[in-house]
Amino acid sequence: MKTINVKVPAKTTSYPIEFYDTFATLKRNVKARLGDRKVLIVTDKNVLTKTKYFTPKERTKPGKNIVVLTPGEKSKNWKSIDAILNAAFENQLDRDSVIVAVGGGVVGDMAGFAASIYMRGIPFIQVPTTLLAMVDASIGGKTGIDCEYGKNLIGAIQAPEAILVTDQFLKTLPDIEIKNGIAEMVKHGVVASPKHFKALEKLAKKDFKTIRKEIFSLAPASMQIKQKVVESDLKEAGKRKMLNFGHTFGHAIEHVTKYKVPHGRAVAIGCVMAAQYAAERKICKWKLADRIENIFHGFDVDLTCKVPDEKLWEAMGYDKKKKNGKLTLILPEKLGKVRYFEV
Ligand SMILES: NC(=O)c1ccc[n+]([C@@H]2O[C@H](COP(=O)([O-])OP(=O)(O)OC[C@H]3O[C@@H](n4cnc5c(N)ncnc54)[C@H](O)[C@@H]3O)[C@@H](O)[C@H]2O)c1
Ligand SMILES: [Zn+2]
Incomplete structure (x- = not known):
């Protein structure tokens, strides 16, 4: 496993980017990281159904702790944020809970922004599933939605707790x-x-x-x-x-x-x-x-x-x-x- 450490602006902490060869090892490490914290997973329909990250059961019937966004840039809006926040309340997430983004840049930006405002900010973990999200969007903590005045104009800086990467996702991309x-x-x-x-x-x-x-x-x-x-x-x-x-x-x-x-x-x-x-x-x-x-x-x-x-x-x-x-x-x-x- 290779690790790149990224320092967080104005904070002394850093977060790791970890590389895994298989979905199984990646998932095991996501689990290990979560410990007994409550978790909400954010993904999109393509990632849910086309990749092998989720179990066959989850693919056909995702549990209530999985928010499935409509794929694409059009989902970078308040409606998605609302859906994530509502699911967080329904799953009784507290300040120690975690949001895990399993998706491309859109999912990462949405999960990160929602995590930055839910109870004034809870941790989130990035599992980038597109090449773009792996090499760019998941790193640096910028999150945001689009509005009628332009792109990414509303958002927050929220550094992820960790970024967990596997190239297995690229197979279906x-x-x-x-x-x-x-x-x-x-x-x-x-x-x-x-x-x-x-x-x-x-x-x-x-x-x-x-x-x-x-x-x-x-x-x-x-x-x-x-x-x-x-x-x-x-x-x-x-x-x-x-x-x-x-x-x-x-x-x-x-x-x-x-x-x-x-x-x-x-x-x-x-x-x-x-x-x-x-x-x-x-x-x-x-x-x-x-x-x-x-x-x-x-x-x-x-x-x-x-x-x-x-x-x-x-x-x-x-x-x-x-x-x-x-x-x-x-x-x-x-x-x-x-x-x-x-x-
Ligand atoms: N926060 C940042 O610093 C930052 C940096 C760069 C880009 N971005 C944002 O990221 C977004 C673009 O990200 P993107 O290109 O990942 O777009 P995306 O999240 O829309 O993903 C692209 C498409 O690929 C599908 N997909 C994702 N993973 C897949 C997989 N493994 N197999 C099959 N299909 C898969 C998605 O469903 C979607 O249809 C933009 O909104 C951009 O503004 C943010
Ligand atoms: Zn970009």
Whole structure:
């Protein structure tokens, strides 16, 4: 078992990211962690029925301590939070109880946000089931819901007690979701690690079947980058915002398309847009913008974006990172180095 320790902002505690080979060992360790604490599990319909995490009985008839959300971004709303909180009350969860998120970024964000406000905050554990959630969303404690003004605008920072990972979940994950996760991994490479970017670039040259098989071997490097950036934010306030590379454009695309473009793909398009924007202003070389575009082509990520520029910028006006009327874009200068650029 490999463990990565992540320090919690403004707290002296840290939480582990643990890796397991099988569902059985993962589940045994979730159980061991829970001890005799009361637990509420949050998942979604796909994870419940398509993966082998839950027992056959649970799959057909989940118990009352399992909240099953409708899959997808549309579930990032108050209704889901309400459902989780109600289930927590019905199961008589107290301050010592735990919420376990078994799902992708949506489930993780919902379970985490609900845990952050139930009785003013109870612990929660992440069991990420998508590549995107493993390498990015489960780490760092950001949780939030979408509203009519934009994405993730309401939420809380709630660090998980632990993140328990198994690549077994990737077996049932559709290709498109593998690509969505890869988008965040490429982002990690661009903002923090030329080595990671180059490793991904090498993999992008292979056929998709091989990519599926080998991508998890690069996941720990991505997790470590996210963990390091989150930790460095403790010392240098605001460093974390480098992880928003591709996200200012990306969130706007998601919002304008009413979330028809999934988060990962929107981030990929956003990374290319940000890099081209930087190249046009000579902040980076065109060669870098081309490399970023090509790596996504190599991973067969659909980069088509039908959102007109004016709509995109209008939507970015609502971006919560907008400070004093100015919008800060995260632009690449070279691999591993970004610039905060105010517009
Ligand atoms: N909190 C953060 O720091 C952070 C960071 C990045 C992204 N996010 C958020 O994460 C969300 C995107 O996460 P996501 O891409 O995991 O989306 P998701 O949770 O919607 O999962 C994608 C799809 O895969 C299905 N699925 C999940 N696991 C599966 C499995 N093992 N087998 C088969 N199907 C499975 C889900 O049901 C869903 O249909 C966005 O809302 C984004 O804002 C949050
Ligand atoms: Zn993201």
